[in-house]
Amino acid sequence: MSGTLYGIGVGPGDPDLITLKAYRVLQAAPVLAYPAPETGDSLARQIVAPHLTDEKTEIAIRMPLSAPKFPDNTVYGEAATQLEQHLAKGQDVAVLCEGDPFFYGSFMYLFARMAERHAVEVVPGVSSPMACAAVLGAPLAAQNDILTILPAPLPSDQLKARLEATDAAAIIKLGRHFERVRTLIAELNLTGCARYIERATMEAERVVPLADVEPSSSPYFSMILVHRRGQAWLR
C-alpha cells in the first residue's frame, strides 16, 4: 500500500487558523515536508510548530537564491523523488503550504509532478486576502463586485488597467514594489479606498496608514486592499 501525499494549507500565520482537517493530517502523517529558504527557518513550519508533538521525519524543500525562475528548476523534481521514497514505503507525507496550497502556492509544482502516479489530497486553507480583510475590518467584496487579485511585480500599466476595471482588489507580493504601487493608486485617486497591512495574523502583524509606510521596510507578506466604494460602501 502506497502512502498519500497531502498538500495542506496551514493558513495565513496564526497557528489557530489551520483547519481541523489539516490539523488531523498533520498529527497523523509520519513525514512532513515544507518549503524553506536556502538557509534559515521555514515559515510554514513555524506556523504549525505549536501543533507538533511527536517526532516526525522532516524534509525541508530549500530553494537556492540562485535558482532560476519558478518552476524551471530541479528543486521540485528532486523533492518529488525524495517524497516518493516515503510514499513507496506506505508512509503518508504532509506538505505544509502557507495560506492555501493552490492560491499562488508552490505545492502545485509538486502536485503537477506527482498527482498522476500517487494518491494526492489537497486540504484548502485560509488565504491571506481573507486574513487581511478580517484584521483590517475591511470586507473584500459583496454582491456582484468583481474582485481582482493583483501581484505587485506586474508592469504598472497592467496594474493600472486592472485596478480601473475592478470593484475591489487585493494587491499581493508588495515588497520592493510598494512605492510604485502606492504612486499608481494615488494617480487613480484610490488612496482613500486603499488599506495596507503587513503579516496579517502573525506575531509581527502591523497595520499602517498607506501614507505612512516606509517603502524600504515593506515586506513580501504585505498587502493593499482596495475597494472603489471606499469605507462607507456598506451603509
Add this chain to the structure above:
Amino acid sequence: MSGTLYGIGVGPGDPDLITLKAYRVLQAAPVLAYPAPETGDSLARQIVAPHLTDEKTEIAIRMPLSAPKFPDNTVYGEAATQLEQHLAKGQDVAVLCEGDPFFYGSFMYLFARMAERHAVEVVPGVSSPMACAAVLGAPLAAQNDILTILPAPLPSDQLKARLEATDAAAIIKLGRHFERVRTLIAELNLTGCARYIERATMEAERVVPLADVEPSSSPYFSMILVHRRGQAWLR
C-alpha cells in the same frame, strides 16, 4: 462588561474545514446567530452541526424571499438590535458565515451596523474558490497570474471583457446564469481551460464536465474555474 460579536467563517461545507479558532469561538459563545432562508434550514448552521454539543441560544436571521435587494432592508437592522441585547448582557455572540465572512458574505452588513459600538472580531475562513480548486486538482493561480473573481449575474459583455483580461478566473453564483456563462466561455475559446464543480466539499459535491452540465440543475453553490493556460500549465 459587554460581550464580543464574532463573525466566524465556517468554511465551504466540510465541517472539518472550520479553523481551530472558529471551532473554539463556537464552543465558547453562549449565543449563535446565522443566516437562513425564509423557511427551512440554515446552511451555515448545518455545516457546524457536528461540532455543537451543549445548549445555546440560537438566532436565525431569516431573509424573506420578498426582501428588497441586499442590503436595503430592515432584516439586518432588526438582527443587529436582537444581537445587541445579548452583547449588553455580557454574552459573546458568534455569527456563522458560510466560507469567509468578508468574501461576499452577509456578515458585513451586521459588521457595518455594529462595529462602531461593539467589540467585533472577524475569524477568516476557507473560501469556496480554494475549496473548488482543491477538489478539482486545479490550481487557482501561480507566480504573477492575475486572478479575477466574477459573479455570474454580471452582464455578458462585462464578464467577457474581464475574462479576456485575466490569467485565471473563478466564476461564482452560477445558478440560472450557467448556460449564458458556458456559451460565453465557448465564444472566448476557453472551454478547454474551464472546469465545473457543484457544492465543493459538501456531501452532495459533484464534478461534471462543463459540456455535460444540465443548465436547469446548476445550483447557486456551483463554480467554474478558468485558467487560460489550461491543464498543462504547470509542467
